[in-house]
Structures are given as C-alpha cells and as structure tokens.
Amino acid sequence: MALPRTAHVCQQCGYRAPKWLGRCPECEAWGSLVEETVGPASARTRAPALPATPWPDLPRAESDRTSTGIAEFDRVLGGGLVPGAVILLGGEPGIGKSTILLQVASRLAEDGREVVYVSAEESATQLRLRGERLGVRSSKLRVLAETDVDAAIAASRDARARAVIVDSIQAVRCAELASVAGSVGQVREAASRFVTFAKAEGVPVVLVGHVTKDGTIAGPRTLEHVVDTILQFEGDRHHAHRILRAVKNRFGPADELGVFAMTDEGLRAVDNPSEVFLAERPDAAPGSTVLPAIEGSRALLVEVQALVGEPAQGNPRRTALGIDAGRLALILAVLGRRAGLDVAARDVFVNVPGGIEVAEPAADLAIALSAVSSLTRRAISRHRVVFGELGLTGEIRSVSRVEARLKEAARLGFTSAVVPYSAATAVVPAGLDLLPVRHLLEALDAVGGA
Ligand code: TYD
Ligand code: MG
Numbered sequence: 001m002a003l004p005r006t007a008h009v010c011q012q013c014g015y016r017a018p019k020w021l022g023r024c025p026e027c028e029a030w031g032s033l034v035e036e037t038v039g040p041a042s043a044r045t046r047a048p049a050l051p052a053t054p055w056p057d058l059p060r061a062e063s064d065r066t067s068t069g070i071a072e073f074d075r076v077l078g079g080g081l082v083p084g085a086v087i088l089l090g091g092e093p094g095i096g097k098s099t100i101l102l103q104v105a106s107r108l109a110e111d112g113r114e115v116v117y118v119s120a121e122e123s124a125t126q127l128r129l130r131g132e133r134l135g136v137r138s139s140k141l142r143v144l145a146e147t148d149v150d151a152a153i154a155a156s157r158d159a160r161a162r163a164v165i166v167d168s169i170q171a172v173r174c175a176e177l178a179s180v181a182g183s184v185g186q187v188r189e190a191a192s193r194f195v196t197f198a199k200a201e202g203v204p205v206v207l208v209g210h211v212t213k214d215g216t217i218a219g220p221r222t223l224e225h226v227v228d229t230i231l232q233f234e235g236d237r238h239h240a241h242r243i244l245r246a247v248k249n250r251f252g253p254a255d256e257l258g259v260f261a262m263t264d265e266g267l268r269a270v271d272n273p274s275e276v277f278l279a280e281r282p283d284a285a286p287g288s289t290v291l292p293a294i295e296g297s298r299a300l301l302v303e304v305q306a307l308v309g310e311p312a313q314g315n316p317r318r319t320a321l322g323i324d325a326g327r328l329a330l331i332l333a334v335l336g337r338r339a340g341l342d343v344a345a346r347d348v349f350v351n352v353p354g355g356i357e358v359a360e361p362a363a364d365l366a367i368a369l370s371a372v373s374s375l376t377r378r379a380i381s382r383h384r385v386v387f388g389e390l391g392l393t394g395e396i397r398s399v400s401r402v403e404a405r406l407k408e409a410a411r412l413g414f415t416s417a418v419v420p421y422s423a424a425t426a427v428v429p430a431g432l433d434l435l436p437v438r439h440l441l442e443a444l445d446a447v448g449g450a
Contacts, residue, residue, distance in 0.1 A: 069107025078252015322352030
C-alpha cells in the first residue's frame with residue numbers, strides 16, 4: 001500500500017506547499033500552513049459506503065444511549081453515551097479529566113462492556129496507581145499505553161470495544177505526518193481518524209483535550225467542528241469542586257451542567273449543588289446576595305459578592321469573576337445615573353464564588369443589589385433571593401424560568417424573593433414571599449438599601 005502523501009496547506013487561502021513555510025507565499029498570512037494528508041484517502045481511513053435509510057428505520061438516539069454509571073455525567077451528556085458519538089473533554093491540566101474518564105471506563109466495564117483506554121500521556125504503571133485509588137478492577141477494561149493513532153484504532157477494533165477513551169488527543173500522532181504530536185495538523189488528522197472509526201463501528205469515543213489558560217483547547221480549534229459533543233471541565237484546581245459543562249452537544253441540550261467534588265477516591269457527584277455554592281456564605285455581611293440562576297436544565301442558587309471601594313485616584317478598577325465584565329459596566333452606569341449612587345469613581349470587584357460562570361442577564365439585579373449593599377454597608381437579608389434583568393432606564397425586565405428559580409429558593413429555606421414585576425403571576429411555593437419590582441429604585445426600597 002502506498003503511503004498517503006502529505007502537504008502543508010494554508011488555512012487561510014488553501015495554498016499547498018510540499019514543506020512547511022512560516023508565511024504563505026499566496027496570501028502572505030503568517031503561520032497559517034498546517035500539515036495534512038492529500039490525495040485519495042486510503043481504504044483504511046475511508047468509511048464504508050452506506051445505503052440511504054427509509055424514514056421509519058432511522059435509529060432513535062434515546063433508546064440506545066448507554067449510561068456511564070455516573071448520573072451527573074449522564075445528565076451533562078443529555079442522558080448517556082450515544083453510539084458513534086465523539087466527545088471532546090476539555091480542561092486545564094490537573095483538573096481531573098483522566099480521573100473521571102477512568103471512573104467512567106471502569107463503570108462501563110463493570111456493566112459488561114469492553115472498554116479500551118488509550119493512555120498516550122501516562123505509562124500503564126501510572127494509570128494503575130490511579131486506578132487503585134479509584135477501585136478499578138474489571139478485566140473488561142483494557143489499557144493501551146500507545147501514541148500511534150492507527151495502532152490505537154486497530155487495538156480498539158480487535159478488542160471489540162464498546163467505548164474508547166483517548167487520553168489525550170494532543171499526545172497521539174499519525175505516522176504519515178512529519179509534524180510533532182499536538183500540532184494542529186496532527187491533532188486534526190488524529191481526531192478525524194477517531195471520528196471515522198466511531199461512525200463506522202458505532203462506538204462512542206471520548207477524546208481528552210488540554211485547555212490553555214485562555215480557555216481554548218490547545219491547537220485544535222478545528223476539532224470543535226469535528227466532534228459531536230464538547231464537555232468542559234472547569235473549576236479551581238486548588239478547590240474540591242469541579243463543574244462539567246456541555247458547551248456543544250449534537251445529542252442533547254448544550255449548557256447542561258454537572259457538579260463534582262474531588263475526593264481521595266476520585267470524583268464524586270454532588271447531589272445538592274445549591275448547598276455547596278452557598279455553604280461558605282458569610283453571615284449578615286454587606287455585599288452578598290443570593291441568585292437563583294438557571295444552569296442548563298436546572299436552577300442553582302449561587303452567591304453574588306461585590307466589594308465597592310473608596311473613590312480611587314485615577315482610573316477605578318473593575319474586576320468581574322464569574323460574570324460578564326460588560327454587564328458589570330452597564331449595571332454600574334445604571335446605578336450611577338438612575339439611582340444617583342456614587343459608584344463611578346470607585347473600585348468595584350464582583351465575584352461568584354465556587355468557580356461557576358453566570359452568563360444570564362437575570363443576574364443583573366443580584367449584582368446591582370450586592371454593589372449597593374457593599375456601598376451602603378447594609379447587609380441584605382440572609383433569607384432573600386434576588387433576580388431580574390436591569391434595563392438602561394433602570395427598569396427591571398422579565399427573565400425566563402421564574403417558577404424553577406422560586407422552587408429552588410423555597411427548597412433551600414429562603415423566605416422572600418425580589419423579582420421582576422411580570423413574575424407576580426407565577427405560582428409561588430409555600431413559605432416564599434414575592435416582592436415584585438418594576439424599577440431599580442423600587443428594588444432598593446424593597447431591600448431597604450440606599
Ligand atoms: P487528573 O485526572 O490527572 O487531571 P488531568 O487528567 O485533567 O490532568 O487529576 C489530577 C489531580 O487530581 C491530581 O492533582 C490528584 C487529584 N486526585 C485526587 O485528589 N483524588 C483521586 O482519587 C485522584 C485519582 C486524583
Ligand atoms: Mg490526564
């Protein structure tokens with residue numbers, strides 16, 4: 001069999017060069033050439049031709065999902081593993097990707113499925129050491145300490161694997177490409193071979209991808225289009241909690257979220273995430289508000305903290321952790337103009353503790369009231385939750401999923417909720433008082449601030 005030829009292809013204009021060049025001679029882009037295989041795909045990498053399927057015979061994804069044995073992981077996937085689905089699990093080094101996937105592999109194997117774990121970064125001995133802490137024993141779980149993609153695929157096929165884990169996609173390589181493991185060309189070609197294998201055999205494949213500090217999965221932007229599902233493992237390595245989020249999912253809802261804790265025996269699902277996020281909430285401290293946020297399909301209570309400093313010399317500092325910096329700027333401008341509060345010249349820090357990101361505008365009112373509470377040094381009642389979008393005229397706008405938010409607040413024992421006026425008609429759980437507000441000034445009155 002002839003070796004497939006490779007070429008360096010400009011990712012901007014498609015120019016092909018036989019060897020790598022720092023700059024494309026055609027469109028003059030720098031660093032745009034990536035090594036690719038060219039010419040007819042070899043028989044090995046081409047998927048077999050399939051006939052078109054009559055509509056009633058189309059497979060139902062729901063019926064043949066495989067549970068990973070870890071309910072929080074299944075939830076994020078949208079109900080379990082789908083045959084032939086390719087999942088990219090991204091996250092910073094040390095966050096726990098190998099740990100959770102070894103746990104998943106072990107559960108699948110205990111359920112009687114053949115699983116192949118391709119360990120391209122760690123030796124079999126290292127993997128065994130981790131596995132012993134996690135209580136892995138099933139002989140259905142096979143480990144292949146190998147970096148060659150075709151060898152990994154061949155071994156998975158020989159083992160009749162029902163799931164394959166590749167740890168990591170940056171550490172495996174295709175022999176035909178001269179470039180080093182982890183380069184864009186290698187990562188893309190390796191991923192596309194695993195995709196071909198997954199689709200042809202109907203086997204789910206999980207690829208581990210390291211994420212750089214700026215949040216992108218190192219190198220393979222293009223990977224995002226090749227895979228079916230992208231899961232992001234987030235959280236602070238120094239804290240026990242980890243958040244697993246689906247950022248893309250062809251087989252389920254995106255933005256679904258699972259919460260785990262890192263323990264001595266690996267990652268454990270957290271059954272009651274709201275309790276975790278509120279566990280260390282200070283008692284009667286100014287600058288803290290509780291927000292019932294919607295994360296994926298469920299409501300979660302999180303704390304929104306703000307610290308408003310003394311008027312600063314020069315440019316005031318604005319720091320937003322866990323919320324969007326643009327929204328913070330907007331909220332502070334509205335507090336200044338519509339409520340006459342002296343915030344423009346002060347340093348303002350906002351943080352959502354617990355490593356969770358709150359992207360929805362429903363957080364606006366919680367951010368605003370935390371900032372006002374910090375400024376006036378008057379604490380907001382411990383038993384109160386707050387949500388609502390803030391408009392530029394200071395109006396409080398309606399948000400989605402009001403009843404889910406109220407229900408979670410009541411479940412955790414909260415007794416009052418400051419909500420947009422439109423929420424006044426919602427079904428309110430027993431024990432919870434609603435304080436519907438039309439405007440920021442009414443909200444400030446309701447909490448007794450400013
Ligand atoms: P790991 O899964 O190796 O991270 P990644 O594959 O994302 O780089 O997890 C690394 C950390 O997890 C490491 O600092 C040790 C810790 N850990 C535990 O706390 N408990 C455990 O049971 C295991 C296996 C790891
Ligand atoms: Mg690892």
